[in-house]
Every structure is written in C-alpha cells, then in structure tokens.
Amino acid sequence: MSNAVTVERVYNFSAGPAVLPEPVLEQVRDEMLCLPGVGSSVLEISHRSPAFEEILDNTTQGIRNLFQVNDDYEILFLQGGSRLQFAMVPMNLIPAGESADYLVTGSWSQKAAQEAVGLTDSKIVWDGKPDRYRSVPQTGDYETNTAARYLYYCSNETIQGVQFQDHPEGKNLVCDASSDFLSRPMDISKHAVVYACAQKNAGPAGVNVVILRRDLLDAIPDGLPGYLDYRSHVDAGSRYNTPPTFAIYVTGLVLNWVEQQFGSLESIQKHNEQKCALLYDVIDRYSDFYIGHAVERDRSKMNVTFKFDNEKFDALFKTMAAERQLTNLGGHRSVGGIRASIYNAMPVAGVQTLADFMEEFAQQNG
Amino acid sequence: MSNAVTVERVYNFSAGPAVLPEPVLEQVRDEMLCLPGVGSSVLEISHRSPAFEEILDNTTQGIRNLFQVNDDYEILFLQGGSRLQFAMVPMNLIPAGESADYLVTGSWSQKAAQEAVGLTDSKIVWDGKPDRYRSVPQTGDYETNTAARYLYYCSNETIQGVQFQDHPEGKNLVCDASSDFLSRPMDISKHAVVYACAQKNAGPAGVNVVILRRDLLDAIPDGLPGYLDYRSHVDAGSRYNTPPTFAIYVTGLVLNWVEQQFGSLESIQKHNEQKCALLYDVIDRYSDFYIGHAVERDRSKMNVTFKFDNEKFDALFKTMAAERQLTNLGGHRSVGGIRASIYNAMPVAGVQTLADFMEEFAQQNG
Numbered sequence: 001m002s003n004a005v006t007v008e009r010v011y012n013f014s015a016g017p018a019v020l021p022e023p024v025l026e027q028v029r030d031e032m033l034c035l036p037g038v039g040s041s042v043l044e045i046s047h048r049s050p051a052f053e054e055i056l057d058n059t060t061q062g063i064r065n066l067f068q069v070n071d072d073y074e075i076l077f078l079q080g081g082s083r084l085q086f087a088m089v090p091m092n093l094i095p096a097g098e099s100a101d102y103l104v105t106g107s108w109s110q111k112a113a114q115e116a117v118g119l120t121d122s123k124i125v126w127d128g129k130p131d132r133y134r135s136v137p138q139t140g141d142y143e144t145n146t147a148a149r150y151l152y153y154c155s156n157e158t159i160q161g162v163q164f165q166d167h168p169e170g171k172n173l174v175c176d177a178s179s180d181f182l183s184r185p186m187d188i189s190k191h192a193v194v195y196a197c198a199q200k201n202a203g204p205a206g207v208n209v210v211i212l213r214r215d216l217l218d219a220i221p222d223g224l225p226g227y228l229d230y231r232s233h234v235d236a237g238s239r240y241n242t243p244p245t246f247a248i249y250v251t252g253l254v255l256n257w258v259e260q261q262f263g264s265l266e267s268i269q270k271h272n273e274q275k276c277a278l279l280y281d282v283i284d285r286y287s288d289f290y291i292g293h294a295v296e297r298d299r300s301k302m303n304v305t306f307k308f309d310n311e312k313f314d315a316l317f318k319t320m321a322a323e324r325q326l327t328n329l330g331g332h333r334s335v336g337g338i339r340a341s342i343y344n345a346m347p348v349a350g351v352q353t354l355a356d357f358m359e360e361f362a363q364q365n366g
Numbered sequence: 367m368s369n370a371v372t373v374e375r376v377y378n379f380s381a382g383p384a385v386l387p388e389p390v391l392e393q394v395r396d397e398m399l400c401l402p403g404v405g406s407s408v409l410e411i412s413h414r415s416p417a418f419e420e421i422l423d424n425t426t427q428g429i430r431n432l433f434q435v436n437d438d439y440e441i442l443f444l445q446g447g448s449r450l451q452f453a454m455v456p457m458n459l460i461p462a463g464e465s466a467d468y469l470v471t472g473s474w475s476q477k478a479a480q481e482a483v484g485l486t487d488s489k490i491v492w493d494g495k496p497d498r499y500r501s502v503p504q505t506g507d508y509e510t511n512t513a514a515r516y517l518y519y520c521s522n523e524t525i526q527g528v529q530f531q532d533h534p535e536g537k538n539l540v541c542d543a544s545s546d547f548l549s550r551p552m553d554i555s556k557h558a559v560v561y562a563c564a565q566k567n568a569g570p571a572g573v574n575v576v577i578l579r580r581d582l583l584d585a586i587p588d589g590l591p592g593y594l595d596y597r598s599h600v601d602a603g604s605r606y607n608t609p610p611t612f613a614i615y616v617t618g619l620v621l622n623w624v625e626q627q628f629g630s631l632e633s634i635q636k637h638n639e640q641k642c643a644l645l646y647d648v649i650d651r652y653s654d655f656y657i658g659h660a661v662e663r664d665r666s667k668m669n670v671t672f673k674f675d676n677e678k679f680d681a682l683f684k685t686m687a688a689e690r691q692l693t694n695l696g697g698h699r700s701v702g703g704i705r706a707s708i709y710n711a712m713p714v715a716g717v718q719t720l721a722d723f724m725e726e727f728a729q730q731n732g
Binding site: 017018019020026030045046049080199240242244250325328 | 374375376378380381382383384385386388391392394395396398399400405406407409410411412413414415445446447448449450452453457477481484485563565570571572573589591592593594606607608609610611612613616691693694699
C-alpha cells in the first residue's frame with residue numbers, strides 16, 4: 001500500500017522547525033489518508049466536525065494536564081507566530097496611555113519590546129545587549145514600574161542560547177516560552193500570559209499556543225480588529241476563523257508522546273538536563289577551543305551555542321559533522337558560530353554522537 | 367514498513383477544510399518521515415533550509431504560472447486566515463481619513479466590510495442582504511465613490527452559494543477568492559489584491575495566499591505592527607516569521623496536481639462546470655422539492671445550496687446520504703438547509719453519486 005521513502009533519517013539540530021518524535025511522524029503517516037473512524041484525512045475535516053472537536057479538546061486537555069493549568073486560564077491556538085503575539089499582547093493588555101515593562105535578554109525579547117514600545121509607552125527595564133546577551137537578570141538587577149500592566153520576558157533565547165532557570169520576579173508575568181515550552185515544568189499561575197509557537201518542542205510550524213488568564217479579558221480595549229482581539233478567540237473556542245487544524249493535531253500527538261514517554265514535565269526536564277550536560281561538558285573540558293556564549297548559570301538547555309576563537313573552524317566543523325549525519329549546526333545568521341538545538345525529540349543518541357564528534361574535533365584541531 | 371490505516375474513504379462535501387486530491391495525500395504520507403534527499407520530515411526542516419526554499423519557490427511559481435501573474439505582483443503566504451486579511455487590507459491600503467468601497471454579497475463580504483467600516487470611513491455600495499444574499503450585483507447596480515482606495519468583493523460566498531461569474535467593474539479591485547481560488551481562471555491584472563485561504567481548493571488550513579500589486583507598498587501607512595504590515599512579508603520573502611511550512615508544501619503539491627491533471631485553469635473550470643451541472647440539473651427538474659438558494663445566473667460552482675419546503679427533510683436527507691458515504695452535507699449553521707461543496711478535488715464520481723441519490727430522494731419524498 002505504501003511507497004514510503006526509505007532514506008535514512010539524519011540527526012537534525014535545527015533551531016526550529018525542528019526534530020519531532022519518530023512515533024508521532026509514523027502515526028501522522030499512517031493516518032494521512034484516513035483518520036480512524038472518519039473516512040477522511042485530518043487535512044480534509046471541518047474544524048467544526050466531531051472528529052476535530054475531539055482533537056482540539058485532547059490537545060487543550062493535554063496542555064492543561066501537563067502544566068496543571070487551572071480554570072482561571074484559557075488555552076488558545078492562534079496563528080501568526082510569536083511575531084503576532086508581540087503586537088497582540090500590548091494591544092490587548094495595555095489600555096491607552098499605559099505601559100508595560102520588558103526584560104530584554106536576546107534577539108526575540110528585543111523584537112517584542114520594540115513592538116510594544118512602538119505601540120505604547122512601554123519600558124525596557126533590563127537590557128542584556130551591552131553584554132552581548134550572555135545572561136539573564138536576577139532579582140535585584142532590575143526595577144519594575146508600579147504602574148506597568150505586566151512584566152515581559154522570553155524564557156529561552158534561541159539565538160543566543162540563554163535561558164531563565166526560573167521565572168523572574170514580577171507581577172502579571174508575560175512569557176514568550178516558544179523555545180522551551182514542554183521541555184520543563186512551568187508555574188503558569190505566576191503568569192498573566194504564556195505563549196509558545198509550536199515548532200520547537202511542541203509540534204510543526206503554524207500554531208501558537210496562548211495560555212491566558214481569564215480576568216485580563218475584561219480590560220481589553222474596544223475597537224481592536226477581530227482577529228487581534230483575544231476575546232474573539234476565547235468566545236469562539238479557538239475557532240473564530242478556521243484554525244490550523246493539522247498543526248493542532250500534531251501538537252496533540254506530541255503531547256501524548258510526552259505523557260507516554262516521560263509521564264511528566266519533571267521527568268522530561270531531567271532528560272533534557274542530561275542531554276545538554278553531554279555537550280556543555282565537552283565545551284568546559286576544551287574551553288580554550290570551544291567558546292560558549294552564555295555565562296554558565298544561564299546556559300540554555302535547548303540551544304547550545306558556541307564559537308571558535310578562529311572562525312575558520314566554523315565551516316570545517318559543520319562539514320565534518322554533516323558527514324556523520326549531524327546536520328543544521330550553523331548558528332543563527334545574525335550571530336554566526338555553532339548552535340546545537342536539542343529539543344525534547346532529539347534522542348540522547350544524537351546528542352552523544354555530537355558530543356563524541358566535538359571531543360574528536362577538539363583533539364584534532366584544538 | 368507502514369501500518370497505514372485502511373478504512374475506506376468517504377465522499378466528503380465539507381465546505382472547508384475540504385477534500386484534497388488522493389495522489390497529494392499519498393505523496394504527503396510517503397514523504398512524511400523523510401523528504402527525499404533531506405533525511406528529515408517536511409515538518410522538521412528549517413524555513414531557511416535549501417529544501418524549504420525550493421518548496422516555497424515552486425509553490426510561488428506554480429501560482430504565477432497558472433494565473434499568469436506578472437512581475438508587478440508579489441505572492442505572499444500568510445497566517446491568520448481571511449479574518450486577518452479583513453483587517454490587514456484596510457490597515458495597509460487606506461491612509462488615515464480615506465475610505466474604500468465594499469460589495470456585500472454574503473456572510474463573508476459582510477464580515478469583511480464590517481471590519482473595514484470599523485477601522486476606516488469605508489462604505490458598503492451594494493448590499494444583497496435585503497434579498498437574503500441570493501445574487502451578486504451587475505455593472506450599473508452600484509455606484510463607486512471616486513475617492514475610494516479600492517473596491518472589495520468576495521468572488522464566491524461559501525455560505526450562501528452565490529458567485530461572481532466574472533470580476534465586477536471597478537478600480538483597484540480587492541478580491542477574497544478563498545473558496546473559488548484555483549477553480550477557474552482569474553485576471554489578476556485587474557486586481558490590487560487577491561487573497562485566498564487554502565483550505566478549499568488549494569491545500570490544508572493554515573495558510574493564506576496573498577497576491578499583492580507592488581506599487582501599493584509605497585502608500586502603506588507607517589507605524590503598523592510588524593506582522594500586519596505587508597512590507598514586512600514582502601521584504602522577508604514570506605519569512606518575516608516562521609511560515610506555515612507544511613501548509614505551503616501541501617499547497618505546492620496541489621498546484622502540481624492541478625497542472626498535471628488539468629493543464630490549465632480553463633480546463634479545470636470546464637470540469638467544475640460539468641460537476642455542478644449534475645446537481646443543478648436535479649434541483650431544476652425537482653424545483654418544487656429542492657429550493658435552490660441563489661438566482662440561476664449567480665449560482666456557485668463550488669457550493670451548491672438548497673432547502674426543502676418542509677424542514678423535516680433536512681435530517682432525513684443527511685442521514686440517508688451518509689449511508690451512501692456522502693458526508694458533511696449540512697448547510698452552514700447560520701442558514702441551515704443543505705450544502706454540497708464540490709471543490710476541485712471532489713471527483714465526478716462523488717458528485718454523480720450525490721446527484722443519483724438526490725433524484726431518488728426527490729422521487730420518494732417529493
């Protein structure tokens with residue numbers, strides 16, 4: 001029945017869209033022509049059909065269970081990526097003449113802050129740029145404004161590879177958790193909004209999970225365009241317009257996989273800590289050769305970033321890695337160097353193969 | 367290798383997300399674990415990888431070729447469905463204090479007009495509501511305002527089943543072609559903007575094709591949020607943020623299928639005309655029993671809508687149809703009745719089976 005392409009799969013260290021669990025891809029493949037009991041592909045079913053209702057409910061419930069999200073929060077599935085949330089958050093949460101506070105720890109929080117500052121009177125209360133975004137602030141490093149409607153942060157900066165080890169102190173936290181969502185526990189109850197585009201740990205590109213404290217809905221300014229008003233999506237149960245049904249379906253399958261494979265976010269966190277330790281250990285043992293970007297305390301468990309003292313090694317490293325089926329290790333085009341993104345679905349074997357290669361490469365060239 | 371689910375496929379008359387060509391679904395299935403030559407799933411590859419560049423280029427070129435879109439136009443792939451375009455079009459095309467004209471021929475153009483009227487000084491210059499949206503205006507039925515920045519219309523109203531047989535007369539036409547895009551030729555050069563969400567004829571839910579005349583970019587007001595400014599997407603080649611890579615990939619495969627199966631939009635138009643004639647013929651022969659919604663001249667070739675004089679037949683019709691594997695025939699929840707959506711990928715055999723059933727049902731109950 002199937003002419004499945006049988007090319008060997010590589011270890012894909014892409015920062016996103018990124019590697020997905022193989023059992024999830026296999027289920028997507030096997031159900032592609034007919035969702036069981038439905039007689040149509042998941043790509044073909046109405047967003048108002050009972051089959052999709054079930055997918056949407058399961059995906060919502062999967063998030064609710066894993067993060068223990070209580071009923072004070074709505075869970076939405078939106079489009080337009082984090083970029084659209086950069087605008088929707090201030091448009092919805094900051095009434096005219098008011099402001100919010102932003103912690104800027106890398107490229108993504110910088111872009112989010114820029115959007116908010118453009119639309120409102122918001123303030124950057126801590127900026128890591130002078131130190132090339134190598135760290136995140138600790139309590140006492142910044143002062144929030146009493147009148148600020150929220151304190152914004154990006155839990156993990158994919159480009160620089162710095163990560164908050166816990167949420168910062170502040171009222172009405174808003175978190176862009178795009179690149180570490182589902183990789184560890186998170187206390188949603190400390191937040192006003194948590195959002196995450198799926199294409200790192202949670203699913204394919206095309207959907208953004210938005211977890212929103214319900215009382216915020218009352219203060220949304222009137223007159224926003226329909227799609228940009230959170231209330232439209234809450235009132236319509238994420239079906240104000242046709243949602244990205246396939247991306248929600250795959251996200252649901254990834255949530256099932258996390259539950260079955262790891263049981264809890266605590267367990268997947270431990271797994272991710274073990275994985276990144278394999279790479280940071282090599283970096284620390286060859287610290288004259290591999291120059292890590294983040295300060296040790298704030299290292300990302302998702303995106304391991306480093307450089308060589310001599311840039312000539314960049315290309316050689318990537319070429320030799322690719323020969324071992326270790327792919328997409330280039331740093332973001334804005335910073336260069338090397339970046340290994342090791343999200344939930346990257347198997348230990350892939351990280352170990354990379355660690356072994358790094359050891360060998362350092363011995364040969366260091 | 368595959369545990370493909372082998373349930374029989376039904377004839378799915380859903381209005382969208384809707385039936386897709388089986389060869390496309392088979393290719394998606396077969397490539398799900400490894401895109402040929404890449405070693406990763408299409409769900410896992412970076413939107414900046416050479417493999418995705420090729421997908422994006424091919425999809426863009428497929429549209430350009432089929433519609434003969436000239437170089438005055440940009441082709442973008444955005445998120446947020448038509449709903450977000452309802453706002454983006456006036457935000458980008460109408461400078462402060464100016465306006466546009468709207469033709470309202472059904473539920474979707476009504477919602478689009480409402481959004482524009484809320485954001486700007488725009489005017490509805492023709493409204494089909496008093497006649498329950500049974501027709502579209504002809505030249506002379508409406509008067510445009512000289513100062514209007516564009517004339518907006520929806521080429522096919524999915525809910526009511528009325529369709530413009532050709533574009534209306536007017537300057538700077540803006541067309542929501544969501545539900546008949548790719549089903550027939552369209553003179554793009556008569557338009558300022560044509561947009562279409564993919565989930566009817568062109569692909570799965572999650573991507574909106576926007577064809578935009580380049581000179582309009584010069585007049586976009588400054589200060590729009592990044593995602594909402596067309597220039598962000600043009601400058602970044604549809605990768606201002608991570609685009610819905612999978613939906614673009616499937617749309618590309620559907621374009622290939624249209625080219626291989628039909629060769630041209632003229633040819634697929636003929637095919638669609640033959641399909642809808644099978645149903646309208648039964649409606650006309652049993653016109654006391656099947657009450658078509660649209661006036662004959664403006665009948666949709668995509669969504670065939672009708673009612674029974676006695677509403678009790680609605681449920682019986684749907685139940686008996688479902689027994690013949692003819693599914694999703696309910697009218698939109700806002701209007702009731704019956705709706706058969708017969709997009710490009712609905713095979714003639716499916717439409718013929720429905721026509722035969724309608725004949726039989728009328729003879730038994732009429």
